[in-house]
Amino acid sequence: MKFWLAQASTSAPESDYLMLALVLASIAILILVFGLMLIYAFKYRATNRMDRGQIMKKTWRLEIAWTIATMAVFFGLFVWGADLYVRLFRPPAGALQIYVVGKQWMWKIQHEGGQREINSLHVPVGRKIQLLLTSEDVIHDFAVPAFRIKHDVLPGRYESLWFEATMPGTYHLFCNQLCGTGHSRMVGEVVVMSGADYENWLAANGAAGTLAEQGKILFMRNGCSGCHGSNGAGGNQSNSTVPAPPLAGLYGSPVTLVDGQVVIADDGYIHDCILTPEKRRVASYPPIMPSFSGILSEDDVLKLVAYIKSLAPEKQL
Amino acid sequence: MHDEAVAHEFQYASASHQADTAVAGMWLFLATEVVFFGALFLSWIFARHFNQAGFDAGAERSELEIGTINTVILITGSLVYSLGVVLIEKGKTRAFIMCAAAAWLLGLAFMILKFAIEWRHDLDRHMFPGADFGITGDLAGGAKLFWSFYFFGTFVHGVHLAVGLGLVAWVILRVWQGAFSAAYLAPVLVVGLYWTFVDIVWLILYPLIYLIGRAT
Amino acid sequence: MMRLLRGAFSGSLGTLAALFARLSPGKKEGIGWRVSGLLLTWAVMLILVGIQYGVSRLHFAPGLRPVLLVLSVIMAALAAIVFMEIGKGPGINRLFAVASLLWLLILLGLGSMDPFTRVMYYVHPS
Amino acid sequence: MSVAEIEAPATAESYLEDGYTLRSWLLTTDHKRIAILYMLTITIFFFIGGIAISFVRYNLLEPQGMIRSAETYNRLFSMHGVVMVWFFLVPAVPVTLGNFLLPLMIGARDLAFPRINLLSWYLFVIAGCVLLVALYAGGVDTGWTFYTPLSSLYSKGHVALAAVAVIITGFSSIATGLNFIVSIHRLRAPGMTWYKMPVFLWSLYSTSVIMVLATPVLAMTLLLLTFERIFHVGMFDPTIGGDPLLFQHLFWFYSHPAVYIMILPGMGVVSEIIPAFSSKQLFGYKFVAWCSVAIAVISFLVWGHHMFVTGQSVYSALVFSILSFAVAVPSAIKIFNWLGTMHKGYIRFDSPMLYALGFIGLFTMGGLTGLYVATLAADVHLHDTYFVVAHFHYVMVGGMVSAYFAGLHFWWPKITGRMYPEMWGRAAALIIFVGFNLTFFPQYIVGYLGMPRRYHTYPPEFQVWNVLSSAGAAVLAVGYLLPLLYLTWSLLKGKQASTNPWHATGLEWQTPSPPPTENFETTPTVTEPPYNYLPAEALDRHA
Known part of the structure; x- marks a missing residue:
């Protein structure tokens, strides 16, 4: 029988203090x-x-008193919860990025070094981890109660969720959004390890090249290099038949779209450019990029994104 | 013979009390219709916001001319029915029947133009967002969203208009039979409100379908 | 206060309807002026549709999009005021109409706040 | 046809004696008979939903699941949700007690549109039949929320049929709300000003506002879903750029206010019962009345709090969170006013009062935990866990069903002309209170510990709480079966009820029990304020 839930991340104690405040406030009101x-x-x-004596008649003062008291307490709770929430969903600097793909009914996880796992996630303790989540079919939800974090995983877009584990151990990973027959089997574990153990684990599970290396193979195989050049140098009349934007150095840089809007080429942008290029068409190139939706799986897109990222010079922004 | 002018259901104080209440009931029903179509408009906002280029590319393929003629037809239909109401209030029952019949025919003309001609034309051009959709390439997704909106929205509006045609036909019949007249007008007014409301919905759908996507 | 607002509201609707009637030639009483009011409204609506159609033919600038919508809203308002005679009958008719618009605003306003402010995914400048 | 003469027949025979044929019931336009028809129908659905959830609780006795098939399990809880929400909770109080009492309370002879009232019952029955067909064909497995793209493109259940059933019952609900609003505006008896109306009518009015202005959005949403389901393409389809979150926005635009469709009439019932059994005026009448309206309006501004972790814009989430706190304020005001009503009263503990006190307790607990899930960061942890399940069951079952039973016991003598055995009534109220807490309190804990909703199997460490909860469900089932038995018994053997057995005020207590078809022989003129209870009289009565 379990009464208490482990606090295994930096945000867990904060979330619990908030819960405690709510519980104390509720108990006080319930007693009243x-x-x-x-x-x-x-x-x-x-x-x-x-x-009975004189029955209380004048009500205005009393009504206004408890209305204002209630509102004050509520506003305090709102600010407290909002502050933590905003910090929880703002990705931190310098985090270790791990990709998570949900599909009926499993979690597929890819590390930057190319290591892959299913229904388990190995992370080092004491480091900020940023998860980039997407789904191949329906809406799932990535929840780790011990970390007090949760986010829906949607098809067709990335969601970001971060945490910093503070306690080595094994914790439940649940899908919290009903996703079909196997919903309750879409569970796994998060294994938090010390830094050294994590390095060992990475080495022992070394994959066929890093994510970016695997992406490079796909880049060649799917004909991307035909237009964008073999090293992502970009296309012009000399080295390919069609004009296409250069990809080296693209990641993290601003891009001007046809409608004049300027966006930063981040993971989500590149993902969209591959699968739905018409959505945010880049200016000064003809609209000839075909959609790879249905051709590339989400895993493949991840690898391509990782490859394009690796073409960017190390930027210190 | 039963005098309709003074008889009323037993929860009302008078016939005019009942008639006014019926009209108020229709206004409230139309309020529900406003939010009903509001949900459709919100889906338009979402779909276009996330896929502007494709959505507008789809909209460019819509039949602007037929849409415009249909708009004129519906406006005229509302006008004619309203003229009929003015006339029947002054006791000109036959003139009302003429007007209502004209409104009915205009409604029918809209239906024929919309579903027999425009829809068929759209389907012939493979605009139904199914397997052999006529727009391919990058813009296909957004265009499919537009045409989903188009077929769904015009269908729902068409169902409303079909109900309106039934109601107007019923009113014409009852006026013909002498059941409704200047002395007992509530059903005529209630149906008129609904009839014009269907027109209003089209007035909003018209720019969403035919106009907005044509900017360059 | 409420009564004043209600009065002002229905009064202004009545004035608008009457204004359309007065602008038109014909008798000011009896059927005549109501018929001409209806006809005038119809004519105005046709002109607005004409403008909408003309602009769309001409491949207009994107900035004109809201104008096209506003024209439609004006036409819808004209239909409600003149054809549906919203100024007539018990005051709750107006109450229901205004409520429906308010709720439409809530639905579209709060509903579209999400797509317009959503950051699909943003990378912190690391 | 239904156009009748002004003067009603002089014979004041009760509405129950006005024809005994099936036809006289099925074609009736009498609001009181339609209320009875509704009462029978929703009781059937209550037990269908109850049977479905019994299997669910049975399944959860073991971590690996007592029912072998996860698919069956998903269909069971989905059916429980759909049936309970749309075929019991939403209609419950308005179409039964509301239908019966609204004309009586305003001193009218019927609702404004009696035939539309009958139509709304038929729509409800048709919707119910469509749902039963869907159930017979295998049911749905998407939960009552029908989230896309699971429901539109992936589910193998009968989503379209269920959606059509919900659309039809939605129109039934719109018809009822429309009738109520127009009746309250147009049919009040002479002297019945807005501030002389019982609070129950204020809450029915507010409920109707939600029914009328929220339900159409659900209808459109489910039509879009059905379109997408049939043609495999549509506005929510993420593969072509559609946004699945749009569905959630539209769905919750209805479904959050719908929670207040369920709870507002319950608050109205309690606002009648507390003064009656305290023999005292309702404390802060205008506040309680206007709080209903405020809840109805603000409830439309908070739907996004169901979507704090779904990928909605953070700015939206902030706005929806603070508005959610705002909607809790009027609810809190109501609770304090009910307590203020009891203060220095002459309190009697008949069964309606016991149910009403149970309502206050359980609703307070449900409302307070609502604050947890309105608080952004706390919701991140609690979202889609059993905590949420417990929270809304406290509000909707602990609150709403208790209030429905309270009202049923309070007005039973008026509706049927019979008294039920009082001791059984009190016993059932206690059993329900205890059984309810045993069922749902453990779910708060297991939810905080992380157990997700809608899980067919679960980690073994959660088993203790689930077994406790299932045991409580068994007690609760007994509590809900008891009233069915003794209320039915009272129809046959119960004591004849007097016109006003509880010494309550209000127009409905001035006409015989059961009331005549035309409600009042002559239209009453109202001069007194509501809840004109005289404590001195009460003292004498009990001396």
């Missing part, structure tokens, strides 16, 4: 409501013929 109810029920029972 149940207390008054029971006292009145007993004291003012019809068979008790004691003199």
Whole structure:
């Protein structure tokens, strides 16, 4: 029998303090409501013929008093919860990025070094981890109760979720959004390890090249290099038949779209350019990029994104 | 014979009390229709916001001319029915029947133009967002969203218009039979409100379908 | 206060309807002026549709999109005021109409706040 | 046809004696008979939903699941949700007690549109039949929320049929709300000003506002879903750039206010019962009345709090969170006013009062935990866990069903002309209170510990809480079966009820029990304020 939940991330204690405040406030109000109810029920029972005295008549002052008191407490709770929430969903600097793909009914996880796992996630303790989540079919939800974090995983876009584990151990990973028959089997574990253990684990599970290396193979195989050049140098009349934007150095740099909007070429942008290029068409190139939706799986897109990222010079922004 | 002018259901104080209440009931029903179509408009906002290029590319393929003629037809239909209401209030029952019949025919003309001609034309050009959708390439997704909106929205509006045609036909019949007249107008007014409301919905759908996507 | 607002509201609707009637030639009483009011409204609506159609033919600038929508809203308002005679009958008719618009605003306003402010995914400048 | 003469027949025979044929019931336009028809129908659905959830609780006795098939399990809880929400909770109080009492309370002879009222019952029955067909064909497995793209493109259940059933019942709900609003505006008896209306009518009015202005959005949403389901393409389809979150926005635009469709009438019932059994005026009448309206309006501004972790814009989430706190304020005001009503009253503990006190307690607990899930960061942890399940069951079952039973016991003598055995009534109220807490309190804990909703199997460490909960469900089932038995018994053997057995105020208590078809022989003129209870009289009565 378990009464308490492990606090295994930096945000867990913060979330629990908030819960504690809520619990204490509720208990106080429950004591007030149940207390008054029971006292009145007993004291003012019809068979008790004691003199009631003057019955309270003026209500405005009382009504306004408890309205304002309630509002003040509520506003305090709102600010507290909002502050933590905003910090929880703002990705931190310098985090270790791990990709998570949900599909009916499993979690597929890819590390930057190319290591892959299913229904388990190995992370080092004491490092900020940023998860980039997407789904191949329906909406899933990535939840780790011990970290007090949760986010829906949607098809067709990336979501970001971060945490910093503070305690080595193995914790539950649940899908919290009903995703079909196997919903309750879409569970796994998060294994938090010391830094050294994590390095060992990475080495022992070394994959066929890093994610970026695997992406490079796909880049050649799917004909991307035909237009964008073999090293992502970009296309022009000399080295390929069609003009296509250069990809080296693209990641993290601003891109001007046809409608004049300027966006930063981040993971989500590159992902969209591969699967739905019409959505955010880049200016000054003809609209000839075909959509790879249905051709490339989400895993493949991840690898391509990782490859394009690796073409960017190390930027210190 | 039963005098309709003074008889009323037993929860009302008078016939005019009942008639006014019926009209108020229709206004409230139309309020529900406003939010009903509001949900459709919100889906338009979402779809276009996330896929502007494709959505507009789809919209460019819509039949602007037929859409515009249909808009004129519906406006005229509302006008004619409203003229009929003015006339029947002054006791000109036959003139009302003429007007309502004209409104009915205009409604029918809209239906024929929309579903027999425009829809068929759209389907012939493979605009139904199914397997052999006529727009391919990058813009296909957004265009499919547009045409989903188009077929769904015009269908739902068409169902409303079909109900309107039934109601107007019923009113014409009852006026013909002498059941409704200047002395007892509530059903005529109630149907008129609905009839014009269907027109209003089209007035909003018209720019969403035919106009907005044509900017360059 | 409420009564004043209600009065002002239905009064202004009545004035608008009457204004359309007065602008038109014909008798000011009886059927005549109501018929001409209806006809005038119809004519105005046709002109607005004409403008909408003309602009769309001409491949207009994107900035004109809201104008096209506003024209439609004006036409819808004209239909409600003149054809549906919203100014007539018990005051709750107006109450229901205004409520429906308010709720439409809530739905579209709060609903579209999400797509317009959503950051699909942003990378912190690391 | 239904156009009748002004003067009603002089014979004041009760509405129950006005024809005994099946036809006289099935074609009736009498609001009281339609209320009875509704009462029978929703009782059937209550037990269908109850049977479905019994299997669910049975399954959860073991971590690996007592029912072998996960598919079956998903269909069971989905059916429980769909049936309970749309075929019991949403209609429950308005179409039964509301239908019966609204004309009586405003001093009218019927609702404004009696035939539309009958139509709304038929729509409800048709919707119910469509749902039963869907159930017979195998049911749905998407949960009652029908989230896309699971429901539109992936589910193998009968989503379209279920959606059509919900659309039809939605129109039934719109018809009822429309009728109520127009009746309250147009049919009040002479002297019945807005501030002389019982609070129950204020809450029915507010409920109707939600029914009328939220339900159409659900209808459109489910039509879009059905379109997408049939043609495999549509506005929510992420593969072509559609946004699945759009579905959630539209769905919750209805479904969050719908929670207040469920709870507002319950608050209205309690606002009638507390003064009646305290023999005292309702404390802060205008506040309680206007709080209903405020809840109805603000409830439309908070739907996004169901989507704090779904990928909605952070800015939206902030706005929806603070508005969610705002909607809790009027609810809190109501609770304090009910307590203020009890203060210095002459309190009697008949069964309606016991149910009403149970309502206050359970609703307070449900409302307070609502604050947890309105608080952004806390919701991140609690979202889609059993905590949420417990929270809304406290509000909707602990609150709403208790209030429905309270109202049923309070007005039973008026509706049927019979008294039920009082001791059984009190016993059932206690059993329900205890059983309810045993069922749902453990779910708060197991939810905090992380157990997700809608899980067919679960990690063994959660088993203790699930077994406790299932045991509580068994107690609760007994509590809900008891009223069915003794209320049915009372129809046959119960004591004849007097016109006003509880010494309550209000127009409905001035006409015989059961009331005549035309409600009042002559239209009453109202001069007194509501809840004109005289404590001195009460003292004498019990001396």
